[in-house]
Amino acid sequence: xxxxxxxxxxxxxxxxxxxxxxxxxxxxxxxxxxxxxxxxxxxxxxxxxxxxxxxxxxxxxxxxxxxxxxxxxxxxxxxxxxxxxxxxxxxxxxxxxxxxxxxxxxxxxxxxxxxxxxxxxxxxxxxxxxxxxxxxxxxxxxxxxxxxxxxxxxxxxxxxxxxxxxxxxxxx
Numbered sequence: 001x002x003x004x005x006x007x008x009x010x011x012x013x014x015x016x017x018x019x020x021x022x023x024x025x026x027x028x029x030x031x032x033x034x035x036x037x038x039x040x041x042x043x044x045x046x047x048x049x050x051x052x053x054x055x056x057x058x059x060x061x062x063x064x065x066x067x068x069x070x071x072x073x074x075x076x077x078x079x080x081x082x083x084x085x086x087x088x089x090x091x092x093x094x095x096x097x098x099x100x101x102x103x104x105x106x107x108x109x110x111x112x113x114x115x116x117x118x119x120x121x122x123x124x125x126x127x128x129x130x131x132x133x134x135x136x137x138x139x140x141x142x143x144x145x146x147x148x149x150x151x152x153x154x155x156x157x158x159x160x161x162x163x164x165x166x167x168x169x170x171x172x
Contacts, residue, residue: 001061005052016045019065022137026066029132030073040076044069063143066133070147077125119169127162130155 003011023044028037047068059067120128126148133144141159145152 001052001055002057005055015061019062022062023065023069026132026137027069027073029136030129031076036076040069040072044072047072059146060143062137062139063146066137066139066143067147067149070129070149073129115170116166119166122169123162123165127158127165130158131162131166134159 001011001015004015020041024037024041027040027044028034031037031040044065048065055064058064120131123131130144130148133139133147134141139147141152141155144155148155150158
């Protein structure tokens with residue numbers, strides 16, 4: 001980021017290439033709407049571009065980037081006052097995916113993934129967010145704390161509560 005702020009265009013291209021998939025995946029999982037995720041993805045990168053000249057390395061670039069995304073998501077949820085449900089054809093989409101595994105094992109795996117997805121959707125937003133940042137983005141507790149604007153201990157607490165709820169929901 002410092003190199004890009006100094007005018008090195010290939011440095012921005014490297015930043016974008018390194019972080020685009022993780023950022024887009026995070027936004028898509030939160031929003032559950034590809035068009036909205038695309039729009040917010042572009043908005044986050046526009047904010048990164050706009051902040052280029054004044055960026056200071058107070059945190060890792062990844063932490064800063066996801067903090068911007070987290071704030072944009074919060075703005076979106078405040079504005080919309082709702083969280084969309086999973087698409088009605090989600091199960092059909094997954095069922096259409098081809099795989100060389102047996103139908104029985106695929107069905108079992110699908111059922112487990114679906115149960116996990118449904119259980120995660122039942123979590124409060126703050127717990128779901130920290131869980132996704134930890135498990136899917138592999139961020140540290142400190143990075144998640146910076147992104148979400150809460151203390152490290154609050155992040156740990158939210159993770160613990162989220163995991164406890166998931167265990168309770170998924171236990172046979």
